[in-house]
Amino acid sequence: MLQVGDEVTLYSLVFVVVLLGTRSPLWTTLLTASVYLFLAMFRFPQAPSSRARQVLRGAVIAHRGGGHDAPENTMAAIREASKNGATGVELDLEFSADGVPILMHDDTVDRTTNGSGPLSQMKFAELRKLDAAAKHRLRNKFAGEKIPTLEEAVKECIKLQLSIYFDVKGHPDEAAAAFKHLYQKYPVLYNSSIVCSFEPKVIYRMRQSDPEVVTALTHRPWSLSYFGDGVPRFSSVWKHHWMTLMDVVLDWAHHHVLWRLCGVSAFLIQKNFVSQDYVQFWAQRGVDVVAWTINTKVEKAYYQEVLHINYITDSLVEDCEPHY
Numbered sequence: 001m002l003q004v005g006d007e008v009t010l011y012s013l014v015f016v017v018v019l020l021g022t023r024s025p026l027w028t029t030l031l032t033a034s035v036y037l038f039l040a041m042f043r044f045p046q047a048p049s050s051r052a053r054q055v056l057r058g059a060v061i062a063h064r065g066g067g068h069d070a071p072e073n074t075m076a077a078i079r080e081a082s083k084n085g086a087t088g089v090e091l092d093l094e095f096s097a098d099g100v101p102i103l104m105h106d107d108t109v110d111r112t113t114n115g116s117g118p119l120s121q122m123k124f125a126e127l128r129k130l131d132a133a134a135k136h137r138l139r140n141k142f143a144g145e146k147i148p149t150l151e152e153a154v155k156e157c158i159k160l161q162l163s164i165y166f167d168v169k170g171h172p173d174e175a176a177a178a179f180k181h182l183y184q185k186y187p188v189l190y191n192s193s194i195v196c197s198f199e200p201k202v203i204y205r206m207r208q209s210d211p212e213v214v215t216a217l218t219h220r221p222w223s224l225s226y227f228g229d230g231v232p233r234f235s236s237v238w239k240h241h242w243m244t245l246m247d248v249v250l251d252w253a254h255h256h257v258l259w260r261l262c263g264v265s266a267f268l269i270q271k272n273f274v275s276q277d278y279v280q281f282w283a284q285r286g287v288d289v290v291a292w293t294i295n296t297k298v299e300k301a302y303y304q305e306v307l308h309i310n311y312i313t314d315s316l317v318e319d320c321e322p323h324y
Contacts, residue, residue: 042265088163
């Protein structure tokens with residue numbers, strides 16, 4: 001349900017901006033009313049709160065299955081995460097050239113395997129031959145680990161009673177179709193998983209495909225102008241400043257429009273921007289906050305004991321640097 005304060009802020013801002021641009025009270029009123037009608041007609045309601053609470057129960061989520069403790073996005077990572085005390089895993093969805101849903105964070109295999117090349121040019125049979133542990137610090141322990149299919153990973157998580165945070169990088173139509181099939185085949189996923197993405201269109205398409213699925217938006221402020229480690233994305237000063245402005249707009253849209261339009265149940269936010277006030281901001285809107293990536297013992301204690309929110313971590317066993 002929309003918060004009254006949010007509504008007043010949103011439509012007042014739209015009204016003022018349009019009025020300044022058009023100088024026409026009539027057009028301003030019509031355009032503001034159009035925005036209101038659009039959101040009223042096309043937004044999705046949040047998934048039932050009882051289901052969202054079940055999915056988002058007090059949890060420690062292993063990032064990419066726990067990429068520090070085992071090769072990321074592999075069956076070994078899922079098993080290690082369970083053994084080390086995770087209550088859930090975050091897994092990245094990608095697709096092979098022949099349309100097979102697989103676990104992979106990047107759009108190439110170079111960083112994590114002994115292969116090279118973009119996923120868009122590699123069929124699943126080729127990907128299956130690669131060693132997914134080749135670049136991992138514990139490569140000898142996990143030598144020969146394979147790239148799993150999405151369904152293989154899901155079956156293992158269900159077996160180990162792990163909740164799943166599906167992180168979708170793109171391919172909104174393909175992802176929605178793959179998840180619709182999976183949720184129909186394994187109905188337990190409705191109460192044990194959540195579909196997340198940095199791209200609102202992915203989440204909106206997922207809600208169109210199956211409005212019963214619990215969903216979340218993922219967000220890192222300044223993500224358009226800076227990489228995760230703080231390095232500027234663009235050498236051009238003009239382009240950097242333009243993307244910084246776009247970051248401001250995107251951040252505002254996430255917090256005031258996009259979450260409503262998609263009807264998300266959770267908001268996954270980079271840890272540096274989480275505070276008690278921030279958690280309260282979302283709690284008033286019926287949205288849970290999940291912080292990432294929490295990789296030290298001190299941080300974990302703070303998020304669990306002070307903020308009382310779920311967090312995503314690269315390691316369940318020791319402090320480590322974040323995996324971007």
